[in-house]
Amino acid sequence: MGILKKVFKKSRPALSQLPHGSFSVDPHGRVTASTLPQSFPSEHVQRISKLVLSAFGEAKKLGLNLTELTINYAGLRIVAKEMRGGALVILSPRGVQKS
Amino acid sequence: MPGSPRILVLDDELDVLELYQEMLKTLPSKPEVTTCESGQRALALLETEQFNMLISDLQMPKMDGLQVLSIVRHKYPQLIIVVMTAILDESLRKRAYDAGVDLFWQKPSNAEDTKLFLESIEALLSRQAIGGFRGVAVKTLSEILQMEGHAMNSLVLKVTNNRLEGRIWIVDGNVVDAAVGDQTGLDALKTIYSWKSGSFESLPAETTRVRTIFYGNMDGLLLDLSQTVDEVQAAGTADVVALENVEGGGQRLTPLQASAKVEGVEFVLSAPKDTSKAVESHGVANPEPLAQWTRQTVAGFQELAAELVLGELKEIEGRGTPRHVTIVPLSDRLLCIGLNRKLSAAKCRETVETVLTKWAS
Numbered sequence: 001m002g003i004l005k006k007v008f009k010k011s012r013p014a015l016s017q018l019p020h021g022s023f024s025v026d027p028h029g030r031v032t033a034s035t036l037p038q039s040f041p042s043e044h045v046q047r048i049s050k051l052v053l054s055a056f057g058e059a060k061k062l063g064l065n066l067t068e069l070t071i072n073y074a075g076l077r078i079v080a081k082e083m084r085g086g087a088l089v090i091l092s093p094r095g096v097q098k099s
Numbered sequence: 100m101p102g103s104p105r106i107l108v109l110d111d112e113l114d115v116l117e118l119y120q121e122m123l124k125t126l127p128s129k130p131e132v133t134t135c136e137s138g139q140r141a142l143a144l145l146e147t148e149q150f151n152m153l154i155s156d157l158q159m160p161k162m163d164g165l166q167v168l169s170i171v172r173h174k175y176p177q178l179i180i181v182v183m184t185a186i187l188d189e190s191l192r193k194r195a196y197d198a199g200v201d202l203f204w205q206k207p208s209n210a211e212d213t214k215l216f217l218e219s220i221e222a223l224l225s226r227q228a229i230g231g232f233r234g235v236a237v238k239t240l241s242e243i244l245q246m247e248g249h250a251m252n253s254l255v256l257k258v259t260n261n262r263l264e265g266r267i268w269i270v271d272g273n274v275v276d277a278a279v280g281d282q283t284g285l286d287a288l289k290t291i292y293s294w295k296s297g298s299f300e301s302l303p304a305e306t307t308r309v310r311t312i313f314y315g316n317m318d319g320l321l322l323d324l325s326q327t328v329d330e331v332q333a334a335g336t337a338d339v340v341a342l343e344n345v346e347g348g349g350q351r352l353t354p355l356q357a358s359a360k361v362e363g364v365e366f367v368l369s370a371p372k373d374t375s376k377a378v379e380s381h382g383v384a385n386p387e388p389l390a391q392w393t394r395q396t397v398a399g400f401q402e403l404a405a406e407l408v409l410g411e412l413k414e415i416e417g418r419g420t421p422r423h424v425t426i427v428p429l430s431d432r433l434l435c436i437g438l439n440r441k442l443s444a445a446k447c448r449e450t451v452e453t454v455l456t457k458w459a460s
Contacts, residue, residue, distance in 0.1 A: 018407070044407060051399045058392045059417065064424055066417040071400050074208050074410025094209065 027085030172199035248317025253304035265291035280456030284311035357457040366437035
């Protein structure tokens, strides 16, 4: 499917750099384990952690008590599972073959 | 159409042009594809050669796509014009349709989009080949239904509006049934008819479809549909959904009310993007904090998308113990939908799709 590969590259040039992997963070946002490639900047990991922990925390205050969040982007799926105030976060690029 | 259809593709990037050429060559109609990198060159080619379709990017240096399209539409009324853009912008879409384009398309971002795009291109080329009376650009569902009615055609018309898909069954020029989400019959047809934009595709006829819509002729049906849509618009457009018939007769529901009636939905909150507008909700005791969480969560993840180039944020699904929650960003508002915790993930998605049909217009 060479054509589709080109479509993806054209539409979202940075997609091929999106990582496939997971990491876990403690309730303070510290990364405790990661299978992400080292090329993926730690600032991005921190940014995702902060957003996920905040979404879980604020939802809890509203009584929503979420145990799992799935954030669906056109190019990436983020699945975050709540773990005693921390989270396990899985990143899965969509529709892009690892190059 | 005698011989292969001819398509002119205009884009300022060479690799995109090559890509279009590769994709379009796979169409069943085997079109002959010519490419060019500038508006001036496109105009010159149209002047000297005959094409059936122009596919153009909207953002280009020097002469932008809309300028080119306005000129082309005036000079070549027979030409099918398709515009492609990487930018999702409702005002741009409107300007493009106002300029007379036949199809406005966001650049495909995945295999499914690409397939749909190619099917639409093929359908447009086929329509030109079969119909033989292009010249009036088909822009509305009303025009298409009218054409099919007058031609006494039988077909299934697939209408796609963003992530929603509706179908209209036409037999011998009469609309016999329609379906979208959990709606069928006249209600579904009215919902589809109220969509402001979308793409159309003709599918093979299903003449055995059970008839649920009974109108003597297409004109009478279209008149009634137009009246309904006009009434809805007069009543305040976005906040009144056409067409839910409530037991006991003909009461009109707001999208919020209609959403709340969907099985499995525990609450619905609508937070307008314009924060000066009021938050609306059903089944939420204290909507403001929930609206704030919804807005903050979406804003945070949309910023992340911009920083990491993740593409459009489609939705956020939350699974929880008291209930599940899904947030969907729409063009003018954010919807936060609470779902019964017994629903599976697949059933949640299906329920959310049904809710979205209530907000489609």
